[in-house]
Amino acid sequence: MMKIFKKDLGLSTDHFYEIRAGCNTDDVFDTKFKIKAGKTLSEKRWRAAFKTGGSLDIGKCLNRIYHGGIHPSIRGEVWEFLLGCYDPKSTFDEREEIRHRRREQYAELKRSCSNMFPVVGSGKFVTARVIAANGDPIQDPIVLLGTNLESIPPQSQESVSLNQATLVNREHDKEIIQWKLALHQIGLDVVRTDRTLMFYEKQDNLAKLWDVLAVYAWHDKDVGYGQGMSDICSPMIMLYENEADAFWCFERVMRRLRGNFRCTGNSVGVEAQLDNLANVTRAVNPKLHLHLEHLGGGGYLFAFRMLMVLFRRELAFGDALYLWEMMWALEYNPEQFALYEGGETHKKSDVTRKFRRQYGKYARANRKNKSRARGKPETGAPLPFSIFLVASVLKDRSDKLLKEARGLDDVVKILNDISGHMDAKKVCIGAMKIHKKYLKRK
Structure with a gap:
């Protein structure tokens, strides 16, 4: 270290x-x-x-x-x-045992993916379609997979040979078809992700990012893969030498964000968060909300990218990580592990004042507000802090939006201008103030 x-x-x-x-x-x-x-x-x-x-x-x-x-x-x-x-x-010792178990679990998941598509784990990745929507394989797979058998390690060459049927015969399993359909999109996104960083000059690191995303798409079949996940996963690949550790850290982030990527019919999950953003802005900055509605932006689609990839495109790489960890520290719940692992959590009456100090500032505020709201109609789970981060950006640009925006194109341009100029700490502080104001007014 x-x-x-x-x-x-x-x-x-x-x-x-x-x-x-x-x-x-x-x-x-x-x-x-x-x-x-x-x-x-x-x-x-x-x-x-x-x-x-x-x-x-x-x-x-x-x-x-x-x-x-x-x-x-x-x-x-x-x-x-x-x-x-x-x-x-x-x-x-307990953490070492958990780490060992998770690494074995990831290895098993990766083996399953490799059996279905041998390029997984080969040190290579694909950027071309490998299967048609009806399950038919794309012909001449060696060319279209964007890889070269001679450059794949011997053990993986053997795997390709043994599994040639998976590349030639028609696939009938709908889940496997859906997974294979996503592989080329993952590859296209991988080569575009953080291309300015020296870390991704190495083919091995690009392949590692592709492997983790491919395995996750199989692990979470309800969500699969969606554009933007590579931006969320990339820092994990850089921070963790062991691929399994990177995968499980990414999986934990996706537990918070997976709803944004879930698609049902003609809707995308992030639309629910855009609705939440509209409600927050209506409560704390009604004048701005009415102006955006007048311009046809009441659906807040202009904030889509900020919520999907958590400001990765608006901030320098290091600043985005700084913003994330500030956000996670504020949202921190010491019982997250038990919630994720299906264990028991403390009853509200059992949470002592000393234990409450283990909660992040944002999480404590939400707990306090929920206690005050006892007996009132249930308002649902607390909103993710990212909603208030975007609301903070809107507040910071509200004067400009009100004076200069005469259409949605103007709104998009004004918000795009924050790229490279956004102060992560300032936005975070502003988000906490908006959250406090929102709790008082809702």
């Missing part, structure tokens, strides 16, 4: 996530996030939060993360807790 030295202080995260030389400056944003002593969660502060045996007092870290982010050298390790991969009450 990379050690933290004084020379790291004040450095931007570009120092850790190197940009390819000669990249078009239009494609690269300058990172605003700086590593700051006393604010950024350091390795020393992180280690000090663990008790003998391995249990973690994560409450000691949440405010530090919110105010100063996480040092890149420990980012992957901290994210696993923020995303609920591990119970903060678990011991070192």
Whole structure:
């Protein structure tokens, strides 16, 4: 693990996530996030939060993360807790056992995918269609798969030979057809994802990203693969050397976001979040909401991308990670692990004041508001913090939108202008203020 030295202080995260030389400056944003002593969660502060045996007092870290982010050298390790991969009450040995079990589970999932399509796990990936919608294989698969058998390792060549029927015979299983239909789109997205980073100059890293997305599409068949998932998964590939660890971290993020990617009939899941955004804006900034409705933007489709990929396109790579971890720290629920694993959670009456400190600031506010609302009609689960982040961006641009937007094209242009100029910390602080205002007015 990379050690933290004084020379790291004040450095931007570009120092850790190197940009390819000669990249078009239009494609690269300058990172605003700086590593700051006393604010950024350091390795020393992180280690000090663990008790003998391995249990973690994560409450000691949440405010530090919110105010100063996480040092890149420990980012992957901290994210696993923020995303609920591990119970903060678990011991070192228990976490090692869980990690080992998950790696075996991922290996089995990957073997299943490789048996259906041998390019998975070969170190290569595809960018061309491999199957027709009716299950017929695309002819001349070696050419159309965008790969070369001579460059595939011997063990994978044998797998291709043994499974030639999967490339020649018609497929009848609807789930397998659906999965294979997604593989080429995953490949097309992989070669476009974070193309400015040196990390993805290596073919092995591109193949690793494709493998994780392909396996996830089979693992979560209800959602499969949707454009934008590669942007969410890419940082996991960079942060975790072990592919299985990257997969399970991505899987935890997708538990929060999968509803956005679920398609039913003619609708996309993110539309529900756009409706939530409209409701929030109507409550806290009615003048702006009426103006957007007048322009035909009452459906808030202009915010589609921000919600789908969590500001990956509006921020520099390092700043997007900073925004994510601030958001996850604010939303943190110490019982996430039990919720995900199907274990028991505390009853409301059992949650002590000391235990409440283990919740993120946003999660605490929602719990407090729910307690006040007892006896009133049920309002459903708390909104994801990303809704308030977008509302914060709209508020920041509200004067410009009100004065200059005369049509939806103007709205899109004004919001596109934030790309490369957005301050993640400022937006996060603004989102908390809007959330507080929203709870009072709804």
